[in-house]
Amino acid sequence: MRLASRALWAAAGVAWRESFPLGGRDVARWFPGHMAKGLKKMQSSLKLVDCIIEVHDARIPLSGRNPLFQETLGLKPHVLVLNKMDLADLKEQQKIIQHLEGEGLKHVVFTSCVRDENVKQIIPMVTGLVGSSRRYHRGESLEFCAMVVGIPNVGKSSLINALRRQHLRKGKATRVGGEPGITRAVMSKIQVCERPPLFLLDTPGVLAPRIGSVEMGLKLALCGTVLDHLVGEETLADYLLYTLNRHQLFGYVQHYGLGGACDDITSVLKQVAVRLGKTQKVKVLTGTGDVNVIQPNYPAAARDFLRTFRSGLLGPVMLDRGVLQSPLVAEP
Protein backbone atom coordinates (compact mmCIF):
# COMPACT_ATOMS: atom_id res chain seq x y z
CA MET A 1 0.00 0.00 0.00
CA ARG A 2 2.80 2.35 0.98
CA LEU A 3 4.83 1.51 -2.14
CA ALA A 4 1.88 1.99 -4.47
CA SER A 5 1.18 5.39 -2.96
CA ARG A 6 4.82 6.36 -3.15
CA ALA A 7 4.83 5.47 -6.85
CA LEU A 8 1.71 7.59 -7.31
CA TRP A 9 3.43 10.46 -5.60
CA ALA A 10 6.60 10.12 -7.63
CA ALA A 11 4.67 9.87 -10.88
CA ALA A 12 2.88 13.08 -10.07
CA GLY A 13 6.27 14.73 -9.43
CA VAL A 14 4.94 16.29 -6.25
CA ALA A 15 7.29 17.84 -3.70
CA TRP A 16 6.21 18.05 -0.09
CA ARG A 17 6.93 20.78 2.39
CA GLU A 18 10.37 20.86 3.93
CA SER A 19 9.13 22.59 7.05
CA PHE A 20 5.90 23.50 8.78
CA PRO A 21 5.22 27.20 9.40
CA LEU A 22 5.56 27.53 13.17
CA GLY A 23 5.90 31.28 13.50
CA GLY A 24 3.19 33.39 15.09
CA ARG A 25 1.68 30.51 17.05
CA ASP A 26 1.28 31.04 20.77
CA VAL A 27 1.86 27.56 22.11
CA ALA A 28 1.32 28.67 25.73
CA ARG A 29 -2.36 29.36 24.90
CA TRP A 30 -2.97 25.77 23.77
CA PHE A 31 -2.10 24.27 27.11
CA PRO A 32 -4.17 25.02 30.17
CA GLY A 33 -2.48 25.85 33.50
CA HIS A 34 -0.13 23.03 34.27
CA MET A 35 -2.08 21.89 37.27
CA ALA A 36 0.51 22.64 39.96
CA LYS A 37 -2.02 21.64 42.62
CA GLY A 38 -2.08 18.06 41.34
CA LEU A 39 1.70 17.88 41.39
CA LYS A 40 1.85 19.22 44.96
CA LYS A 41 -0.61 16.56 46.12
CA MET A 42 1.44 13.88 44.40
CA GLN A 43 4.52 15.14 46.18
CA SER A 44 2.80 14.98 49.54
CA SER A 45 1.75 11.37 48.89
CA LEU A 46 5.25 10.40 47.88
CA LYS A 47 6.01 8.98 51.32
CA LEU A 48 3.33 6.32 50.73
CA VAL A 49 4.89 4.98 47.55
CA ASP A 50 7.85 2.75 46.72
CA CYS A 51 8.08 3.41 43.02
CA ILE A 52 6.97 5.82 40.29
CA ILE A 53 5.44 4.41 37.12
CA GLU A 54 5.56 7.16 34.53
CA VAL A 55 3.33 6.56 31.51
CA HIS A 56 4.06 8.34 28.25
CA ASP A 57 2.97 8.04 24.63
CA ALA A 58 5.17 5.70 22.55
CA ARG A 59 4.66 7.94 19.49
CA ILE A 60 6.67 10.69 21.24
CA PRO A 61 9.11 8.67 23.36
CA LEU A 62 11.74 11.42 23.49
CA SER A 63 9.68 14.56 23.87
CA GLY A 64 6.83 16.07 25.81
CA ARG A 65 7.43 14.41 29.17
CA ASN A 66 6.98 16.63 32.18
CA PRO A 67 10.48 17.29 33.60
CA LEU A 68 8.93 18.13 36.96
CA PHE A 69 8.10 14.44 37.52
CA GLN A 70 11.81 13.71 37.63
CA GLU A 71 12.61 16.81 39.66
CA THR A 72 9.91 16.47 42.30
CA LEU A 73 9.26 12.74 42.42
CA GLY A 74 12.68 11.55 41.25
CA LEU A 75 13.85 10.12 44.58
CA LYS A 76 11.98 6.87 44.11
CA PRO A 77 12.70 4.01 41.69
CA HIS A 78 11.24 4.87 38.30
CA VAL A 79 9.75 2.82 35.47
CA LEU A 80 8.91 4.49 32.15
CA VAL A 81 5.98 2.87 30.36
CA LEU A 82 5.72 3.90 26.72
CA ASN A 83 2.09 3.11 26.03
CA LYS A 84 0.04 3.01 22.81
CA MET A 85 2.77 0.98 21.09
CA ASP A 86 0.04 -0.29 18.73
CA LEU A 87 -0.04 3.25 17.25
CA ALA A 88 3.73 3.79 17.17
CA ASP A 89 6.25 2.94 14.49
CA LEU A 90 8.89 1.18 16.59
CA LYS A 91 11.29 0.12 13.86
CA GLU A 92 13.97 2.09 15.71
CA GLN A 93 13.08 0.81 19.16
CA GLN A 94 16.73 0.08 20.05
CA LYS A 95 17.73 3.62 19.17
CA ILE A 96 14.89 4.96 21.33
CA ILE A 97 16.10 2.84 24.25
CA GLN A 98 19.66 4.11 23.74
CA HIS A 99 18.47 7.73 23.76
CA LEU A 100 16.52 7.12 26.95
CA GLU A 101 19.45 5.35 28.59
CA GLY A 102 21.49 8.43 27.76
CA GLU A 103 19.01 10.39 29.87
CA GLY A 104 19.42 7.93 32.74
CA LEU A 105 16.17 6.05 32.05
CA LYS A 106 17.09 2.39 32.33
CA HIS A 107 13.74 0.76 33.05
CA VAL A 108 11.55 1.16 30.00
CA VAL A 109 8.61 -0.99 28.85
CA PHE A 110 6.62 -0.52 25.64
CA THR A 111 2.97 -1.46 26.13
CA SER A 112 -0.40 -1.48 24.47
CA CYS A 113 -3.30 -1.41 26.87
CA VAL A 114 -5.84 -2.08 24.15
CA ARG A 115 -4.01 -5.29 23.19
CA ASP A 116 -2.69 -6.07 26.68
CA GLU A 117 0.78 -6.24 25.14
CA ASN A 118 3.79 -6.36 27.52
CA VAL A 119 1.57 -5.26 30.43
CA LYS A 120 2.68 -8.37 32.35
CA GLN A 121 6.31 -7.12 32.38
CA ILE A 122 5.51 -4.17 34.61
CA ILE A 123 4.86 -5.73 38.03
CA PRO A 124 8.02 -7.91 38.06
CA MET A 125 10.01 -4.83 37.04
CA VAL A 126 8.47 -2.73 39.82
CA THR A 127 8.88 -5.34 42.54
CA GLY A 128 12.45 -6.10 41.39
CA LEU A 129 13.37 -2.43 41.54
CA VAL A 130 11.73 -1.87 44.91
CA GLY A 131 13.36 -5.05 46.26
CA SER A 132 16.80 -3.81 45.32
CA SER A 133 16.37 -0.30 46.68
CA ARG A 134 15.91 1.15 50.17
CA ARG A 135 12.27 1.42 51.16
CA TYR A 136 12.98 4.15 53.69
CA HIS A 137 10.44 4.05 56.55
CA ARG A 138 8.22 1.60 54.60
CA GLY A 139 10.66 -1.26 55.16
CA GLU A 140 8.30 -3.22 57.42
CA SER A 141 5.27 -2.98 55.09
CA LEU A 142 4.41 -6.08 53.03
CA GLU A 143 2.45 -4.10 50.50
CA PHE A 144 3.98 -2.48 47.46
CA CYS A 145 2.62 0.85 46.35
CA ALA A 146 3.44 2.69 43.13
CA MET A 147 2.26 6.04 41.85
CA VAL A 148 1.17 6.24 38.20
CA VAL A 149 2.05 9.63 36.73
CA GLY A 150 2.12 11.16 33.26
CA ILE A 151 0.87 13.94 31.04
CA PRO A 152 -2.87 13.83 30.12
CA ASN A 153 -4.42 11.11 27.96
CA VAL A 154 -1.41 8.81 27.68
CA GLY A 155 -3.30 5.84 29.16
CA LYS A 156 -2.60 5.95 32.91
CA SER A 157 -6.09 4.75 33.84
CA SER A 158 -6.08 2.23 30.97
CA LEU A 159 -2.82 0.79 32.29
CA ILE A 160 -4.26 0.35 35.78
CA ASN A 161 -7.31 -1.39 34.30
CA ALA A 162 -5.09 -3.59 32.09
CA LEU A 163 -2.97 -4.62 35.10
CA ARG A 164 -6.11 -5.54 37.03
CA ARG A 165 -7.37 -7.56 34.06
CA GLN A 166 -4.07 -9.41 33.78
CA HIS A 167 -3.29 -10.02 37.44
CA LEU A 168 -6.65 -10.02 39.23
CA ARG A 169 -8.97 -10.95 36.36
CA LYS A 170 -11.05 -7.97 37.42
CA GLY A 171 -12.60 -5.26 35.30
CA LYS A 172 -12.37 -1.51 35.28
CA ALA A 173 -11.52 0.31 38.46
CA THR A 174 -10.81 3.66 36.93
CA ARG A 175 -12.43 5.78 34.23
CA VAL A 176 -10.88 5.92 30.77
CA GLY A 177 -11.60 8.62 28.23
CA GLY A 178 -10.57 9.74 24.76
CA GLU A 179 -10.14 13.34 25.88
CA PRO A 180 -7.44 14.71 28.16
CA GLY A 181 -8.31 15.40 31.79
CA ILE A 182 -10.57 12.45 32.58
CA THR A 183 -8.84 11.58 35.88
CA ARG A 184 -9.50 14.54 38.15
CA ALA A 185 -9.57 13.17 41.68
CA VAL A 186 -5.99 12.85 42.82
CA MET A 187 -4.90 9.66 44.47
CA SER A 188 -7.30 6.81 44.30
CA LYS A 189 -5.53 3.73 45.63
CA ILE A 190 -6.28 0.66 43.54
CA GLN A 191 -5.14 -2.90 44.04
CA VAL A 192 -3.79 -4.49 40.86
CA CYS A 193 -2.12 -7.65 42.16
CA GLU A 194 -2.53 -10.03 45.11
CA ARG A 195 0.81 -11.85 45.14
CA PRO A 196 2.68 -9.68 45.85
CA PRO A 197 0.07 -7.21 47.11
CA LEU A 198 0.57 -4.22 44.85
CA PHE A 199 -1.45 -1.02 44.97
CA LEU A 200 -1.34 1.85 42.50
CA LEU A 201 -2.21 5.48 42.98
CA ASP A 202 -3.88 6.96 39.90
CA THR A 203 -3.19 10.66 39.37
CA PRO A 204 -4.48 13.33 36.99
CA GLY A 205 -2.40 14.15 33.90
CA VAL A 206 0.05 16.98 34.50
CA LEU A 207 1.70 18.81 31.62
CA ALA A 208 5.02 20.62 31.87
CA PRO A 209 4.62 24.26 32.98
CA ARG A 210 6.24 25.37 29.75
CA ILE A 211 6.13 23.60 26.40
CA GLY A 212 9.61 23.77 24.86
CA SER A 213 8.65 24.60 21.27
CA VAL A 214 5.68 25.04 18.95
CA GLU A 215 6.55 21.78 17.20
CA MET A 216 6.56 19.90 20.50
CA GLY A 217 3.19 21.48 21.23
CA LEU A 218 1.85 20.24 17.89
CA LYS A 219 3.13 16.72 18.53
CA LEU A 220 1.56 16.70 22.00
CA ALA A 221 -1.69 17.95 20.50
CA LEU A 222 -1.64 15.26 17.77
CA CYS A 223 -1.34 12.68 20.54
CA GLY A 224 -4.48 14.12 22.13
CA THR A 225 -2.96 15.60 25.28
CA VAL A 226 -4.83 18.87 24.82
CA LEU A 227 -8.30 19.64 23.50
CA ASP A 228 -8.10 20.02 19.70
CA HIS A 229 -10.07 23.23 19.49
CA LEU A 230 -7.46 25.05 21.58
CA VAL A 231 -4.91 24.48 18.80
CA GLY A 232 -7.49 24.58 15.99
CA GLU A 233 -8.63 21.40 14.25
CA GLU A 234 -7.57 22.61 10.82
CA THR A 235 -4.08 23.65 12.00
CA LEU A 236 -3.67 20.26 13.64
CA ALA A 237 -4.94 18.46 10.53
CA ASP A 238 -2.43 20.43 8.46
CA TYR A 239 0.44 19.41 10.79
CA LEU A 240 -0.77 15.82 10.54
CA LEU A 241 -0.79 15.98 6.72
CA TYR A 242 2.68 17.54 6.72
CA THR A 243 3.96 14.75 9.04
CA LEU A 244 2.36 11.90 7.09
CA ASN A 245 3.79 13.18 3.81
CA ARG A 246 7.27 13.76 5.24
CA HIS A 247 7.23 10.23 6.65
CA GLN A 248 5.88 8.89 3.34
CA LEU A 249 2.83 7.46 5.07
CA PHE A 250 0.28 7.76 2.32
CA GLY A 251 -2.40 5.53 3.85
CA TYR A 252 -4.76 8.51 3.91
CA VAL A 253 -4.90 8.45 0.09
CA GLN A 254 -6.40 4.95 0.07
CA HIS A 255 -8.44 5.47 3.22
CA TYR A 256 -10.33 8.43 1.78
CA GLY A 257 -10.10 7.30 -1.87
CA LEU A 258 -8.25 10.45 -2.92
CA GLY A 259 -6.79 10.91 -6.39
CA GLY A 260 -3.26 11.01 -4.99
CA ALA A 261 -1.07 12.30 -2.21
CA CYS A 262 -1.24 16.03 -1.73
CA ASP A 263 0.40 18.52 0.63
CA ASP A 264 -2.32 21.14 0.53
CA ILE A 265 -4.63 20.77 3.51
CA THR A 266 -7.49 22.78 1.99
CA SER A 267 -7.58 20.52 -1.03
CA VAL A 268 -7.35 17.34 1.10
CA LEU A 269 -10.06 18.45 3.52
CA LYS A 270 -12.32 19.45 0.64
CA GLN A 271 -12.02 15.96 -0.87
CA VAL A 272 -12.47 14.32 2.55
CA ALA A 273 -15.61 16.39 3.20
CA VAL A 274 -17.10 15.44 -0.18
CA ARG A 275 -16.23 11.74 0.38
CA LEU A 276 -17.87 11.75 3.80
CA GLY A 277 -20.87 13.75 2.64
CA LYS A 278 -19.92 16.51 5.07
CA THR A 279 -21.05 19.34 2.83
CA GLN A 280 -23.75 21.94 3.05
CA LYS A 281 -25.74 23.90 0.49
CA VAL A 282 -25.49 27.65 0.90
CA LYS A 283 -27.28 30.35 -1.00
CA VAL A 284 -24.98 32.94 -2.48
CA LEU A 285 -26.33 36.21 -3.77
CA THR A 286 -24.93 37.08 -7.20
CA GLY A 287 -25.66 39.84 -9.69
CA THR A 288 -28.01 37.49 -11.56
CA GLY A 289 -29.86 36.18 -8.52
CA ASP A 290 -29.40 33.53 -5.81
CA VAL A 291 -27.16 30.57 -6.58
CA ASN A 292 -26.88 27.41 -4.49
CA VAL A 293 -23.30 26.36 -3.88
CA ILE A 294 -21.99 23.27 -2.11
CA GLN A 295 -19.62 24.15 0.68
CA PRO A 296 -17.36 21.56 2.30
CA ASN A 297 -17.51 21.38 6.07
CA TYR A 298 -13.77 21.81 6.70
CA PRO A 299 -13.82 21.50 10.51
CA ALA A 300 -15.82 18.24 10.30
CA ALA A 301 -13.38 16.86 7.71
CA ALA A 302 -10.42 17.90 9.91
CA ARG A 303 -11.99 16.18 12.92
CA ASP A 304 -12.47 12.97 10.93
CA PHE A 305 -8.88 13.09 9.65
CA LEU A 306 -7.55 13.44 13.21
CA ARG A 307 -9.87 10.75 14.60
CA THR A 308 -8.86 8.32 11.84
CA PHE A 309 -5.18 8.96 12.51
CA ARG A 310 -5.56 8.49 16.27
CA SER A 311 -7.43 5.23 15.83
CA GLY A 312 -4.41 3.88 13.94
CA LEU A 313 -6.16 3.50 10.58
CA LEU A 314 -3.53 5.61 8.80
CA GLY A 315 -0.70 3.41 10.07
CA PRO A 316 1.80 3.63 12.93
CA VAL A 317 3.92 6.80 13.30
CA MET A 318 7.04 7.95 15.09
CA LEU A 319 6.55 11.64 15.74
CA ASP A 320 10.03 11.93 17.28
CA ARG A 321 11.73 10.70 14.11
CA GLY A 322 13.61 14.00 13.79
CA VAL A 323 14.91 13.75 17.36
CA LEU A 324 15.98 10.14 16.75
CA GLN A 325 17.95 11.15 13.68
CA SER A 326 19.91 13.73 15.63
CA PRO A 327 22.91 12.71 17.76
CA LEU A 328 22.13 11.13 21.13
CA VAL A 329 20.70 14.24 22.78
CA ALA A 330 16.98 14.32 23.58
CA GLU A 331 14.66 17.30 23.09
CA PRO A 332 14.31 19.51 26.18
Ligand SMILES: Nc1nc2c(ncn2[C@@H]2O[C@H](COP(=O)(O)OP(=O)(O)OP(=O)(O)O)[C@@H](O)[C@H]2O)c(=O)[nH]1
Ligand atom coordinates in the same frame (compact mmCIF):
# COMPACT_ATOMS: atom_id res chain seq x y z
N1 LIG B 1 -4.58 2.70 20.77
C1 LIG B 1 -4.44 2.75 22.09
N2 LIG B 1 -5.25 3.53 22.82
C2 LIG B 1 -5.08 3.55 24.17
C3 LIG B 1 -4.09 2.77 24.82
N3 LIG B 1 -4.18 3.03 26.14
C4 LIG B 1 -5.15 3.92 26.31
N4 LIG B 1 -5.71 4.25 25.12
C5 LIG B 1 -6.78 5.23 24.88
O1 LIG B 1 -6.28 6.52 25.22
C6 LIG B 1 -7.32 7.32 25.77
C7 LIG B 1 -6.88 7.87 27.12
O2 LIG B 1 -6.78 6.81 28.05
P1 LIG B 1 -6.85 7.04 29.64
O3 LIG B 1 -6.50 5.74 30.27
O4 LIG B 1 -8.12 7.72 30.03
O5 LIG B 1 -5.64 8.09 29.80
P2 LIG B 1 -5.19 8.90 31.12
O6 LIG B 1 -3.72 9.08 30.98
O7 LIG B 1 -5.68 8.22 32.34
O8 LIG B 1 -5.94 10.27 30.86
P3 LIG B 1 -6.12 11.56 31.85
O9 LIG B 1 -7.09 11.10 32.89
O10 LIG B 1 -6.65 12.58 30.90
O11 LIG B 1 -4.80 11.95 32.37
C8 LIG B 1 -8.55 6.42 25.81
O12 LIG B 1 -9.33 6.66 24.65
C9 LIG B 1 -7.98 5.02 25.78
O13 LIG B 1 -8.86 4.06 25.23
C10 LIG B 1 -3.27 1.92 24.02
O14 LIG B 1 -2.38 1.21 24.46
N5 LIG B 1 -3.49 1.96 22.66
